Amino acid sequence: xxxxxxxxxxxxxxxxxxxxxxxxxxxxxxxxxxxxxxxxxxxxxxxxxxxxxxxxxxxxxxxxxxxxxxxxxxxxxxxxxxxxxxxxxxxxxxxxxxxxxxxxxxxxxxxxxxxxxxxxxxxxxxxxxxxxxxxxxxxxxxxxxxxxxxxxxxxxxxxxxxxxxxxxxxxxxxxxxxxxxxxxxxxxxxxxxxxxxxxxxxxxxxxxxxxxxxxxxxxxxxxxxxxxxxxxxxxxxxxxx
Amino acid sequence: xxxxxxxxxxxxxxxxxxxxxxxxxxxxxxxxxxxxxxxxxxxxxxxxxxxxxxxxxxxxxxxxxxxxxxxxxxxxxxxxxxxxxxxxxxxxxxxxxxxxxxxxxxxxxxxxxxxxxxxxxxxxxxxxxxxxxxxxxxxxxxxxxxxxxxxxxxxxxxxxxxxxxxxxxxxxxxxxxxxxxxxxxxxxxxxxxxxxxxxxxxxxxxxxxxxxxxxxxxxxxxxx
Numbered sequence: 001x002x003x004x005x006x007x008x009x010x011x012x013x014x015x016x017x018x019x020x021x022x023x024x025x026x027x028x029x030x031x032x033x034x035x036x037x038x039x040x041x042x043x044x045x046x047x048x049x050x051x052x053x054x055x056x057x058x059x060x061x062x063x064x065x066x067x068x069x070x071x072x073x074x075x076x077x078x079x080x081x082x083x084x085x086x087x088x089x090x091x092x093x094x095x096x097x098x099x100x101x102x103x104x105x106x107x108x109x110x111x112x113x114x115x116x117x118x119x120x121x122x123x124x125x126x127x128x129x130x131x132x133x134x135x136x137x138x139x140x141x142x143x144x145x146x147x148x149x150x151x152x153x154x155x156x157x158x159x160x161x162x163x164x165x166x167x168x169x170x171x172x173x174x175x176x177x178x179x180x181x182x183x184x185x186x187x188x189x190x191x192x193x194x195x196x197x198x199x200x201x202x203x204x205x206x207x208x209x210x211x212x213x214x215x216x217x218x219x220x221x222x223x224x225x226x227x228x229x230x231x232x233x234x235x236x237x238x239x240x241x
Numbered sequence: 242x243x244x245x246x247x248x249x250x251x252x253x254x255x256x257x258x259x260x261x262x263x264x265x266x267x268x269x270x271x272x273x274x275x276x277x278x279x280x281x282x283x284x285x286x287x288x289x290x291x292x293x294x295x296x297x298x299x300x301x302x303x304x305x306x307x308x309x310x311x312x313x314x315x316x317x318x319x320x321x322x323x324x325x326x327x328x329x330x331x332x333x334x335x336x337x338x339x340x341x342x343x344x345x346x347x348x349x350x351x352x353x354x355x356x357x358x359x360x361x362x363x364x365x366x367x368x369x370x371x372x373x374x375x376x377x378x379x380x381x382x383x384x385x386x387x388x389x390x391x392x393x394x395x396x397x398x399x400x401x402x403x404x405x406x407x408x409x410x411x412x413x414x415x416x417x418x419x420x421x422x423x424x425x426x427x428x429x430x431x432x433x434x435x436x437x438x439x440x441x442x443x444x445x446x447x448x449x450x451x452x453x454x455x456x457x458x459x460x461x462x463x464x465x
Contacts, residue, residue, distance in 0.1 A: 011331055011332055011335060011355070011357070012355055012356045012357035013356045013357070014355070014356045028415065056358075057356060057357040057358060060356075061356065095353075095354070095356070097411060097414055098354055099354055099355065099356065100414050101408050101409055101414055102335060102338045102339050102342070102354060102355075102408075103335060104409055104414070105338045105342070105405075105406055105408055105409070106331065106334040106335045106337070106338040107334075108406040109334050109337065109338055109341075109397060109406070110329075110331075110334055112397040112398055112399070112406075113328060113329065113334075113396065113397055114328075115311075115398060116395075116396065116397055116398035117314070117328075118311035118314035119299065119308035119309065119310075119311060119314075119398065120308055120309045120313075120314070120317045120321070121306050121307065121308050122255075122258075122307065145373070145374050145375075145376075146367065146373045146374040149374070
């Protein structure tokens, strides 16, 4: 018999872990990692998680459990005293408890939600017409950064769409630019990268020249030097260097 | 205090479209103090009690708001049938709790606590105006920081963030019989395959039929 199981009964891997700890009636500070890991795997197998995003979260937890298991198998260093030796499980336990703390308070929030839903304030104030002379400050009182971001996004989206794209022939080749570079270097001994790029008005020309430069460096025909981060780059012919 | 002043305050709270802060009342009624305003609100509530009235004034989200009493909730729910917002899911409540107590907080920190991706939930909470972007963290990538809104306080009937329920201490967390684990046990027994998972017990036979029909339902859902 096959069962289809809804994964959403567990909000995430921590829920499943807490459930397993409870089911096994073990002390949260002394989790039998090997057993729990095995059961955890059984569960996610049975849960048949199809959503990769969700599965990823659970698999990450398996990795954490395996890592802890491996660390627990390692012998304790003889130099470490008992006090110094940190239980590999500590971090996980702390995260579990932290999660549990918010999980529990979320139930209290749910109670508050139910309570408040019994009170109805007045709604719909459409009959109030806003005066024309409302100050910008007052008008923007409730506006958050996020509202502005959304407004900006909408403005961008409602911009007239450019439906054509111009394709131009690229009449420059890497070979041409390689020649050009070598010629320049023969004349000047050394060129600065900035100076080199400054003379190109078109982006494509700049790109092709850059590729040509990389090609020359790869072939070992030129050398490039830089004195510090963000400093200008000096380009020289190999034999001149 | 003059009756007139109390009536003005009543009118202001009645006509306000959002919880009316004490400062706003002070601005309108020059020379009045916060204590007097509170006294007026108490007086009004006392009058509503005596009448009796279906209304009362509550303090929420840093202001005063006139609301109907819980006794009439059922009728109003019928009035607002199609316009009532859905209750928040557990996923949303959990994430919202983390944001409320830890704000300002990045998505990454929320995910570290919940152990799951929070993109979808955060979007829903923003759409419902319960949280908002409050800034950016001064860290690599400058991730967005989230915090709760005034509407969050109103939604849960809180006066301010100080009004949030206290978080439990560790020893309290360790106590047995937690509400949510129990509810989880219940769901697990109902929805999962107990014998497959090694938590089989005497109730299986009863549960089996139910699980089977559930499975069938799901099959239909998928094919349709």
